[in-house]
Amino acid sequence: MTDTSLFLAAANGHNTERAPIWIMRQAGRYLPEYRAIKAKHSFWEMARTPELACEITLQPLRRFGLDAAILFQDIMTPLPPMGVKIEFAPGPVFAEPVRSARAIDALRVPGKDEIAPFVAEAIKLIREACPVPLIGFGGAPLTLATYMIEGGSSKDFEAFRGFLRQEPEAAHRLLDKLTEVSIRYLTMQVEAGAQAIQLFDSWAGLHDARSYRAFAKPYNRRIFEALAPYRIPRLYLAVDALHLYGEIKELPCEVVSVDWRAPLSQVRPLLGGKTLQGNLDPAVLLAPKGVIAQEAERVLREGLGGPHIFNLGHGIMRQTDPDSVAQLVELVRRYDRVKVREASAS
């Protein structure tokens, strides 16, 4: 197996000899070369200019021996064509939160080619230059709805959680529209060349299993089923979701990304044979070298029980030193999973 297919092999369920590694938000603010671009352009300029999105996507690959690239965009990318106005300050801020059945019914469901043609362009440019598989992505409907109704980020998302309880039918109509837009947006990414798709359900963990079954699972399932004919690996991320793994296990996806809270060895039996992705605490990358090595090796060891893609448990912190990332990537690349398993078996 060549190194360039290592990520896809692990994502497709192979218990590879070494764990492939990529890093959530690897193209981002901890990199000085990213900040140099960001100093000259707004977020939307970077996202909507294919050459810039391509350049930012490729930046971390020039520094580190990563096994996958991830498209530079935001989960908000497909929303403005639905008729909402979003700025970044630096988190997303909605000019008008969507808080009524009427506002939901007024949202457009744009056609596949209208949503984000610049993303298709960026993907084509990236694929020409990128030495490793390219992951496309989108936000899960429940997480997109969380931001749309709350109007931005929040500590407890009280407006959104209240809306789900007060107006469940309107919430379902919103989730249905977001699902349809997500299917169009993500199949467009695959057709343009994305070799895997990750669905980010960052706020799923706010909800109990009953709410997840009602408001998240059927929509996530529809998206993953729509991607099935393309035979690309489907990755799912939820944070704070230990209480939801009984539901997540049943989603038709190949990979589940696990946050740093529980060790992979404890999570694996709950997720029934899926490839696990994760789960180093991003704060570890702020620690001295010795701690990074020790904690990364612990994650690698906890991951030995089945297919594992090494990653952080959540996005990299902006104060991270790129040299620490280089150290981490080298360590993961050197870790021979077969040898360690044999040594511990004997």
Add this chain to the structure above:
Amino acid sequence: MTDTSLFLAAANGHNTERAPIWIMRQAGRYLPEYRAIKAKHSFWEMARTPELACEITLQPLRRFGLDAAILFQDIMTPLPPMGVKIEFAPGPVFAEPVRSARAIDALRVPGKDEIAPFVAEAIKLIREACPVPLIGFGGAPLTLATYMIEGGSSKDFEAFRGFLRQEPEAAHRLLDKLTEVSIRYLTMQVEAGAQAIQLFDSWAGLHDARSYRAFAKPYNRRIFEALAPYRIPRLYLAVDALHLYGEIKELPCEVVSVDWRAPLSQVRPLLGGKTLQGNLDPAVLLAPKGVIAQEAERVLREGLGGPHIFNLGHGIMRQTDPDSVAQLVELVRRYDRVKVREASAS
């Protein structure tokens, strides 16, 4: 058993005939009579004026048949005498975050009578007028340290999580000081008349079990052990803590407060015989009456396996209608746990 001792009985491990009920932040912004006081006073004026703190504590008891009162204060109350300046806007904002070993070493550990004499006064006033047991409380050292180092609330507490990884020895010195101050502050509350103590570890769930064992558990244990001679029930709250219950089970406390994410029936076996408190999703109180009844009954049913104090899984939301609280309290008071158990056994 009289109704006035119901809360203490359940907190001490008795599987009472009905579940006592109190509500986190029951004295707070969802009540118009609280907002009327707040319109005229700053938070610190309300907290530091015993008559106001007493009045606010008693307000919800005049409306609802609650089984316990909780002192009106904030977990930040004992910190200013250590030498930090905190304002509320409305969340806590530290004038100077504590971010260095030097700043930590400069923190004072005030004597028991210096920390908050106004709290002792308030407790005495409340006890004269309060028909139900009074719960005192404080923040757990890790959670207090989270705010002190971060400088306020935050989405991911990156500064704090980084500090724990970069400066663990300094963090331990801070936690040690906060533990000593907490012991002094909480024993003072009990000596003034508090009949139970709840330790709020709101941000414990940010950490994996190893970090919890290192930075939270030994300090929480010291506090609970210092309270042991008073023979009052000790309550512990952590949010987002399903992955930590193996550790929390071992704390010397009688009650664990459970957030809304996992049902009590699933959590109970993980907490080995402790009384469970919780765990209605606060967002349910924003729903129509029928949904409130259905969800509250579900929580009551899930709690039947052992001692249960009914509460929300987290603080009440400020947009809650007080009439919904009245409905909830009545429903819980009418729910006969013995009869339901017998009916389901036959």
